[in-house]
Every structure is written in C-alpha cells, then in structure tokens.
Amino acid sequence: MEEKAPAQPTGAFFAYLYDFMQYQVIYQVIAFRFFSQTFSNFSVTAASKIKSLWADVEPLNDGIASMLSYLVTFLALWALRKWGLHWNWRWVVIVCQVVVVVIDCFPTFLTIWDVYRSQWFWLGVPLIAEVPTAIGELIAKLFVIEIAEPGSEATIMGLIISINNIGTSFSTVMYKSIDAHFKLTTAQVTKDSHEVRVHVTYAYLIAYAFNLASIAFVFWLPRQKEHAHELRRVGNKSKLMGFLTVLYITFGFIWVVLTNGLTLSSKTSCLRIAGGTGC
Numbered sequence: 001m002e003e004k005a006p007a008q009p010t011g012a013f014f015a016y017l018y019d020f021m022q023y024q025v026i027y028q029v030i031a032f033r034f035f036s037q038t039f040s041n042f043s044v045t046a047a048s049k050i051k052s053l054w055a056d057v058e059p060l061n062d063g064i065a066s067m068l069s070y071l072v073t074f075l076a077l078w079a080l081r082k083w084g085l086h087w088n089w090r091w092v093v094i095v096c097q098v099v100v101v102v103i104d105c106f107p108t109f110l111t112i113w114d115v116y117r118s119q120w121f122w123l124g125v126p127l128i129a130e131v132p133t134a135i136g137e138l139i140a141k142l143f144v145i146e147i148a149e150p151g152s153e154a155t156i157m158g159l160i161i162s163i164n165n166i167g168t169s170f171s172t173v174m175y176k177s178i179d180a181h182f183k184l185t186t187a188q189v190t191k192d193s194h195e196v197r198v199h200v201t202y203a204y205l206i207a208y209a210f211n212l213a214s215i216a217f218v219f220w221l222p223r224q225k226e227h228a229h230e231l232r233r234v235g236n237k238s239k240l241m242g243f244l245t246v247l248y249i250t251f252g253f254i255w256v257v258l259t260n261g262l263t264l265s266s267k268t269s270c271l272r273i274a275g276g277t278g279c
Contacts, residue, residue: 017155018246021246022239024241025228025235029143029147029160030245030249034252036218037163037167037168037171038168038171038174038214038252040214042210043175044175045275046200050108051122053186054192055117058119061119062123076131080134089143090223092135093218096135098212100132100136101208103129104129105204106125107121108204109201113201143222146222147231169252169256170255173259176259176274179203180278182202183199259275263275263276
C-alpha cells in the first residue's frame with residue numbers, strides 16, 4: 001500500500017525546481033529536448049492538403065497506415081532494447097534524424113512534381129521512417145532514467161514531457177508563420193500549378209533544413225549513461241544558466257499561447273504571425 005506524503009507548498013516546489021535547473025546535466029538536457037524538439041518537428045502546413053488532394057489518400061487507408069506505424073514503432077523499440085542500449089546516444093540521434101529526412105523527401109518531392117502519385121507510395125515509404133524516428137525518440141529520453149535522483153523521477157519526467165510539449169507547439173507556430181508567406185492555401189494547392197509546386201517545394205526545403213539543423217543540439221545530450229552519471233557527479237551549478245533556461249521556456253510558452261489566441265479572432269487570425277495569409 002502506498003504511503004501518504006504531506007502536500008508540498010507550491011512556492012517551495014517551484015523553488016526546488018528552479019534550483020534543480022541550475023545543475024549542468026539538467027539544463028543541458030532541457031536545452032537539448034526543447035531545441036531539438038522545436039527543430040526536428042518542423043513541418044509544412046500544406047502536408048494534409050497534399051495528402052488528400054495530390055496523393056488522393058483515402059481515410060481508411062490512412063487509418064491502416066497509422067496502425068501499421070504503431071506496429072513498426074513497437075518492433076523498432078524491441079530491437080533497440082535487445083541490441084542497441086549500449087550504442088552512443090548522440091550518434092544514434094544524428095543518424096536517425098538524417099535517415100528520416102532522406103526517406104521522407106522521396107515520396108514528398110515525387111508527389112509534389114507529379115512524377116509518381118499514389119496513396120500507398122505516400123503512406124508506405126514513411127512507414128520505414130518510423131524505425132529511426134522511434135529509436136531516436138527513445139534514445140533521447142533514456143537519460144531521464146540515468147540522471148534522476150531517488151524520489152525525483154516523476155518530477156524529472158513531468159518536466160521533460162512539459163518541455164517536449166512546449167517545443168512541439170513552438171515548432172508548429174513557427175512553421176505556420178513561415179509558411180504563411182507561401183501559396184499553400186487549399187484553393188492554391190487545388191490548382192496544382194507550377195508556381196504552387198515551387199512554393200510547396202520551398203516550404204519543404206525549409207522544413208528539412210530545420211530538421212537537419214536539430215543535429216546541432218545533440219551535443220548537449222550525454223553520450224551514454226556513464227557520461228550522464230559523470231555530468232551529474234562533477235557538473236557545475238550555474239544560476240545564470242538556470243535563469244536562461246526558465247527564460248526561453250517561458251518565452252516559448254507565452255509565444256505559443258499568444259499566437260494561438262490570435263487565431264480565435266477574425267480580426268487577428270489573418271496575421272502572418274498567427275499563420276494567416278496577411279491582413
């Protein structure tokens with residue numbers, strides 16, 4: 001039976017969390033998760049339009065592909081657990097990110113330029129990318145087990161999940177703002193003109209550039225569990241880095257809330273900062 005613990009005052013908890021963020025292993029890992037999540041999740045607003053209008057993907061087949069992706073993910077994680085736990089975490093994340101981009105670009109550009117358009121080509125090839133995606137994501141989270149002090153596991157995991165969610169949301173509002181400068185509306189994609197294809201290509205090139213740029217942040221990730229233990233043991237403590245960590249996380253959160261709030265009003269939803277085409 002679980003023992004009851006006294007409730008902790010909110011102020012004391014946030015003070016503990018701020019002190020926690022000042023340790024090198026923690027602020028490095030938080031920075032890695034936030035920025036890599038932001039860059040690696042960069043996408044294109046027209047992706048769903050291309051899938052339905054150019055690749056003619058049917059909802060049933062889309063659902064089947066989604067279910068198959070979970071199976072592929074399971075098999076990839078099983079293989080990693082069996083053979084890959086000793087791999088260098090940094091190199092695994094780098095290789096996985098590059099492989100994902102390389103695999104994804106083939107069905108994307110062949111569909112955009114009408115070289116070959118098939119719903120199964122659009123859905124099937126990215127299934128292969130689920131393998132490096134799943135492996136890279138798991139490796140990037142393994143360090144949580146290694147750096148957690150006894151009793152703080154839930155705090156660290158909750159913190160990392162929150163950072164992931166903020167990074168993903170921040171990525172979405174960023175690529176929506178960028179794509180607002182291209183001709184990617186439903187009406188324009190429906191025309192399927194040369195000009196629209198060029199704009200879609202530019203949008204995907206920008207997204208892939210951001211995806212590959214996420215590799216730059218991998219050096220904040222420990223190489224392996226021994227390195228994570230070493231950072232926890234001999235890493236420094238910096239109030240400045242703790243403050244900067246809180247600062248960019250808070251900025252990302254406020255920016256996400258602000259831009260999403262702008263979309264709720266017809267007077268501001270047209271702003272490019274909110275993903276509109278301009279007022």
